[in-house]
Amino acid sequence: DAGITQSPRHKVTETGTPVTLRCHQTENHRYMYWYRQDPGHGLRLIHYSYGVKDTDKGEVSDGYSVSRSKTEDFLLTLESATSSQTSVYFCAIISSRNTEAFFGQGTRLTVV
């Protein structure tokens, strides 16, 4: 298995609070991604990174920010959590274009 871990695995938080999810890789892969998975929508890209300090928005980036200060860590922050952000969040890594992605085990976030 690729060395990719997400933390926490489960979190319950209150509306309006900030939340940070962490993705850590040991593969030294250049590309890192955050997706959310919701019933009926499949996986949708939130943000991605193509290098340290190089990030960009995906399809559903509103309400989210990211940071990548080191190759191995990609942080996803919900500045002020809303109930619509209740979802399962997946991090993925890719070594280079035209190759397979490796996924973390996911973080189940519930905003109450």
Add this chain to the structure above:
Amino acid sequence: SQQGEEDPQALSIQEGENATMNCSYKTSINNLQWYRQNSGRGLVHLILIRSNEREKHSGRLRVTLDTSKKSSSLLITASRAADTASYFCATDAVGGGADGLTFGKGTHLIIQP
């Protein structure tokens, strides 16, 4: 927007039968990939087929790609109960930049023992 769309959304078959899932996409691609997701787990890569390939095999998996129809199929032969999972196609679009793969909504496969 979703690039890949799987069909059917759900499929239930008997153990030992073959399962076929289809994926359609909209734009030109570099490659198309299939992933499996067991309940509550992350996605696991199954197979990658490049745009210049038409068919690829891996164990009990057979993938075809028809770029003229912008479609792909995943065949699982001699299905087993352990094949019960959701299956997703993902496309790496030509000119897509660094934004990676675009996933469909998945086919939920149930293998009845």
